[in-house]
Amino acid sequence: MQFFGVTHLEFINFRSKAFLISAAIILAGLISLAIKGGPDLSIDFEGGTLIQVRFDQPVPINDLRNIVDQAGYGSGHIQEFGEVNEYLITIEKISESDMASTNLLNALLRVAPNGDWKIVSAKELPPDFAAQFEGGNLIVVEGVEIPPLEELKTAVREDGVSVVEVTQDSENTLAFNLPFLGIEAKAAEKLKNQLVSAYPERKIEVRRTEVVGPKIGEELKNRMWAAIMISMFGVLVYISWRFEFKFAIGAILALVHDVLITLGIFSIMNKEISLVVIAAFLTIVGYSLNDTIVVFDRIRENFSLRRRESYEKMINISINESLSRTVITSLTTLIVVLFLFFYGGEVIHDFAFALLVGVIVGTYSSIFVASPILVEWKNRISGRRKVKT
Secondary structure (H helix, E strand, O other): OOOOOOOOOOOHHHHHHHHHHHHHHHHHHHHHHHHOOOOOEOHHHHOEEEEEEEEOOOOOHHHHHHHHHHOOOOOOEEEEEOEEEEEEEEEEOOOHHHHHHHHHHHHHHHHOHHHOOEEEEEEEEOOEHHHOEOOEEEEEEEOOOOOOHHHHHHHHHHOOOOOOEEEEOOOOEEEEEEOOOOHHHHHHHHHHHHHHHHOOOOOEEEEEEEEEOHHHHHHHHHHHHHHHHHHHHHHHHHHHHHOOHHHHHHHHHHHHHHHHHHHHHHHHOOOOEOHHHHHHHHHHHHHHHHHHHHHHHHHHHHHHHOOOOOHHHHHHHHHHHOHHHHHHHHHHHHHHHHHHHHHOOHHHHHHHHHHHHHHHHHHHHHHHHHHHHHHHHHHHHHHHHHHHO
8 A cells, every 4th residue: 555656755865954853852851851850750660659639629739739748748749630620649758667767766765765775777678579578677776785585576566566576686786677567558548638637528539549669669660771771782683683783773773762852752741751651662662663674674675676876865765665654654553542642541641642752753763863874874984985095
């Protein structure tokens, strides 16, 4: 199926202007990211508590912010979500180990006041499901007069602090293993009660509550970067084997171009980067790569069919020959993405928006970035050969 007839558009001659346009958009995104200190990562990566709440009537965001401040969460973030009377309240991660060490220290001072107790260190232990360990807080304390361990453990438990295990590291230091307090879940419950108390006459529906611990968020962040780097390396190896190394460099630079532009637009528009958005980014990488390989395959065919043509003209002809396929694929994909964007609901709105930007930018990069890079590569090599001779 041909969307166009035979075209003779001079895509390669436009490459300098295309590079400038791309550079300007990428630079704007990088400036936005630098000003904001990086992308706005969602609760998936930062850890914290999210509450999606719906009122029977709209409530001023400033009033909600005051309620969150009164609850003791001054770093809370509030935004409208979906309908005008629906809101997302996000509070940053709360340190489990800090709260656990404070509770333990107070209990020790009550049950063994002569110990002159001090906190040496406090850290969270991530879950290890292979070892059937649910995680917890490891608190190391130092004391002067240390009573028998079993006696001390029983007294601390009776004072209201759950202790899984206590061991003596040295003559004056003890290590307490405490279970997770569920402090994020308690924060969510506290916010719910605060809202009900502030608006007793309103009908309030808590539609969603999400709690992500900081350790889990950090692990997800590391895996996100690992997934992106591994996928890029796989692309480099595959295209170098399937075509040539210069083709792989062109494809990688086009993919980086697509991701940077999409990420920059998200930063400029103050949109969060969540796990769903990362999935969209990886989808963009796959889509853009597929489109680029189709053009590259046509270029490789024309290497043997059009030997008399110049390198630039041969690549330009290849882009024109695959233009109908590129436009048809992009339009059919855009139709689906547009339906998702306008009718898919707020939950996948950012996912659809990322795909919308990615499909447009990916189609652009396969024509104006990946293929022209081959020409620039060839010209640089030819220029060096002329200098040597």
